[in-house]
Amino acid sequence: MSDxxxxxxxxxxxxxxxxxxxxxxxKRTVQAVTNVSFSIERGQTLxxxxxxxxxxxxxxxxxxxxxxxxxxxxxxxxxxxxxxxFEELRWLRRKMQIVFQDPFASLDPKMTVGASIAEPLIxxxxxxxxxxxxxxxxxxxxxxxxxxxxxxxEFSGGQRQRIGIARALALNPALIILDEPVSALDVSIQAGxxxxxxxxxxxxxxxxxxxxxxLSVVRHVADRIAVMYLGKIVEIGDQETVFxxxxxxxxxxxxxxxxxxxxxxxxxxxxxxxEGEVPSPIxxxxxxxxxxxxxxxxxxxSQEEPMLTIRPSGQLSACHFPES
Amino acid sequence: xADKILQIRNLQVTFDTPxxxxxxxxxxxxxxxxGELLxxxxxxxxxxxxxxxxAMGLLSSRARVSGSVVLAGEELIGKSSRQLRSVRxxxxxxxxxxxxxxxxxxxxxxxxxxxxxxxxxxxxxxxxAARAVELLDIVGIPQPDxxxxxxxxEFSGGMRQRVVxxxxxxxxxxxxxxxxxxxxxxVTVQAQILEVIKRVQQxxxxxxxxITHDLGVIARVADRVDVMYAGRNVExxxxxxxxxxxxxxxxxxLLASIPQPGKGRLTPIxxxxxxxxxxxxGCAFRTRCDxxxxxxxxxxxxxxxxxxxxxxxxxxxxxxxxxxxx
Numbered sequence: 200m201s202d203x204x205x206x207x208x209x210x211x212x213x214x215x216x217x218x219x220x221x222x223x224x225x226k227r228t229v230q231a232v233t234n235v236s237f238s239i240e241r242g243q244t245l246x247x248x249x250x251x252x253x254x255x256x257x258x259x260x261x262x263x264x265x266x267x268x269x270x271x272x273x274x275x276x277x278x279x280x281x282x283x284x285f286e287e288l289r290w291l292r293r294k295m296q297i298v299f300q301d302p303f304a305s306l307d308p309k310m311t312v313g314a315s316i317a318e319p320l321i322x323x324x325x326x327x328x329x330x331x332x333x334x335x336x337x338x339x340x341x342x343x344x345x346x347x348x349x350x351x352x353e354f355s356g357g358q359r360q361r362i363g364i365a366r367a368l369a370l371n372p373a374l375i376i377l378d379e380p381v382s383a384l385d386v387s388i389q390a391g392x393x394x395x396x397x398x399x400x401x402x403x404x405x406x407x408x409x410x411x412x413x414l415s416v417v418r419h420v421a422d423r424i425a426v427m428y429l430g431k432i433v434e435i436g437d438q439e440t441v442f443x444x445x446x447x448x449x450x451x452x453x454x455x456x457x458x459x460x461x462x463x464x465x466x467x468x469x470x471x472x473x474e475g476e477v478p479s480p481i482x483x484x485x486x487x488x489x490x491x492x493x494x495x496x497x498x499x500x501s502q503e504e505p506m507l508t509i510r511p512s513g514q515l516s517a518c519h520f521p522e523s
Numbered sequence: 524x525a526d527k528i529l530q531i532r533n534l535q536v537t538f539d540t541p542x543x544x545x546x547x548x549x550x551x552x553x554x555x556x557x558g559e560l561l562x563x564x565x566x567x568x569x570x571x572x573x574x575x576x577x578a579m580g581l582l583s584s585r586a587r588v589s590g591s592v593v594l595a596g597e598e599l600i601g602k603s604s605r606q607l608r609s610v611r612x613x614x615x616x617x618x619x620x621x622x623x624x625x626x627x628x629x630x631x632x633x634x635x636x637x638x639x640x641x642x643x644x645x646x647x648x649x650x651x652a653a654r655a656v657e658l659l660d661i662v663g664i665p666q667p668d669x670x671x672x673x674x675x676x677e678f679s680g681g682m683r684q685r686v687v688x689x690x691x692x693x694x695x696x697x698x699x700x701x702x703x704x705x706x707x708x709x710v711t712v713q714a715q716i717l718e719v720i721k722r723v724q725q726x727x728x729x730x731x732x733x734i735t736h737d738l739g740v741i742a743r744v745a746d747r748v749d750v751m752y753a754g755r756n757v758e759x760x761x762x763x764x765x766x767x768x769x770x771x772x773x774x775x776x777l778l779a780s781i782p783q784p785g786k787g788r789l790t791p792i793x794x795x796x797x798x799x800x801x802x803x804x805g806c807a808f809r810t811r812c813d814x815x816x817x818x819x820x821x822x823x824x825x826x827x828x829x830x831x832x833x834x835x836x837x838x839x840x841x842x843x844x845x846x847x848x849x
Contacts, residue, residue, distance in 0.1 A: 250709035250711065251709055385566035386738070386777060386780045387566060387776055387791055387792035388795065389791075390780035390782075390789035391791035393782065393789055394789055394791065412710070415739075415783065415784075416782055419783075419786075419789070442784065452711060453710065456710040456714040457710055458717075458737070458740050459739060459783075460739050460766065461742065461766060462743075462763055462766050465739070465742045466743075470714070472711075472715060472718060473711045473715075476709075476711075477709070
């Protein structure tokens, strides 16, 4: 089965920054997302990884048009979101939902759990009383029917995240954007939520765009991986290919920065420790944006921007001197 | 046995709140040997930070602390705040998760390092300034001369954490306590900061306590590990043994929860951590444990030697052998 549910083409998002004093009236632009293209098939998970400021959250929001992209195309189920009128877009959002990172901020403290879960149904004008649906959803995410009348403060972080997932599932979406859905949770709780995503995907055939900075989590859940650096995808391909044979130096460095939980393996391996930090997206480096931290950089890297190119092991990466 | 730089015995910390007492630390026993890097791991609310804040005498007056904390042969519990001030920053220092809030935004970083030096040593301003530049160099800040006269907002997150480390090691303390020092940082920067901490330990023989929730971070740098749950230590041992054959059901549960390449479905720990206002009787983990029986409700397990680990579980010898799924 290889039908594409979501196709993003040359997506760009720039934010204007105005500085009032000192810097004069010069308008500056943060290039948060630059020419990003990818697709997600039905029932698949694309993991989007990158450090803070790489643009992964902005990208996720542009896909839903929660923020308007500057340019580029987002097609969902063959239809171009950019051409849609607001009403049409709102209707289509039934099929695309989002779960946020912080389960403490994403639920209204004054609404019962049942009311929170029913809200998307009401907003979308789904008729009838929703009590059966609420119970069904609560049970689907591993909670129980009597939780519906309680308030968010009575729940732990992991349980709140389950409530957020139940709310996202209320309208039977085909795609859920998961923006760092487990990074606020302790590991023992995180594992249960990751299993839940897996079960829901199997049962309901949902696609996920899974945004996270934790590579071991992404590796666990994703079929395909896209690695972002300063607003661009530097490498994209099958999960195993990218993790086993990274071809972009940044992917290699990122993988090497993540500590393994096996002390013997961890100490035996050779690590690439990157120098410096991610440069500002206001004035990104010319050519390859990673060149200022790259140990392989040469003159060409500052002059010519590398394009995503297919590599022998099957993934795409954007580098003049790819690892083999 | 090497010298013990820090010895904690039966440490108890209780907070009075309007809703009742919170039993945050409930009898912690822990040794830190001179020059070692001890990893302390636990989930939120396990008492790992509170244990060391209590040891440093940094808790508010709402906290009631009892037990014994011996630092380099000196008992700290019961000391006046003036006496503690002479210990902090000289014999032991602490760094925290958020380096920005640890620095004063209106002073140049060189001055802030100098302040720490002059608090404990008789140095002229000029000597302190020169030493500050040296310290910035030690923690890997490029162009330390110029950086020394900059303000914290001119530094990135990773660089700020380096400045904080420079302040903490200014007086060459015997013990550095690092509380989640890399949690706010990106992985590539985390790797750099862990290198700096490891280098301080090796170059100056400083003992380091690294408090974290990340078992991967501990696997990278620690010599020994202490696992905490619900205000008590549940397991201690060398890093190799603890990751290879953990004996405590909680340690096993933690390791089984972590996603790893090639590992199939994850095994989460069921339930959630107890309410520390009303912790379960006996073993606090029993409510989430697959091996608990009625004895676990009555007796609080103490740390006991079990193969080459110290494990606080009454049923440790009855558990099936454990191998990480690979």
